[in-house]
Amino acid sequence: MCLLFAAAATGGESVPSAITESHFCSCADSPAHFPYAMVIMKSAQGDLVARPEGQESAVQFVPLALRYGKRYCPLESGAECYGEFEHPCEFSDFRYGAALAPYFLSCKEMAR
Numbered sequence: 001m002c003l004l005f006a007a008a009a010t011g012g013e014s015v016p017s018a019i020t021e022s023h024f025c026s027c028a029d030s031p032a033h034f035p036y037a038m039v040i041m042k043s044a045q046g047d048l049v050a051r052p053e054g055q056e057s058a059v060q061f062v063p064l065a066l067r068y069g070k071r072y073c074p075l076e077s078g079a080e081c082y083g084e085f086e087h088p089c090e091f092s093d094f095r096y097g098a099a100l101a102p103y104f105l106s107c108k109e110m111a112r
Helices: 002-009 088-103
Strands: 019-025 036-042 047-055 058-068 071-073
Touching (some): 019 088, 058 088
16 A cells, blocks of 8 residues: 555656655653654655554555644544644654553653
8 A cells, every 4th residue: 555655646756766754763762752663655745654564574564644744644534633743753652652651651751
């Protein structure tokens, strides 16, 4: 799906020319964020936010959200957006922090 998104979003340009950025959120960040890895595939129509997952000897990307500037929205069209976030790690904390907190009990306290 990500390759199809990149090809469609770049207007038929080759996928390697698509602009991507990676973010590795960490408890050591300032401010601290729960550990989470994301890849963002940029396009003029909006950015696809995805999570890389290793599967044997390959990596696949699980789509998480669409980003329009600072606004993050579900993949389903017409759904209400999650909100605006200054940094991708703020989005992952908002969206997945409650599920990650029990595994990283001291994560947010490390930055204090």
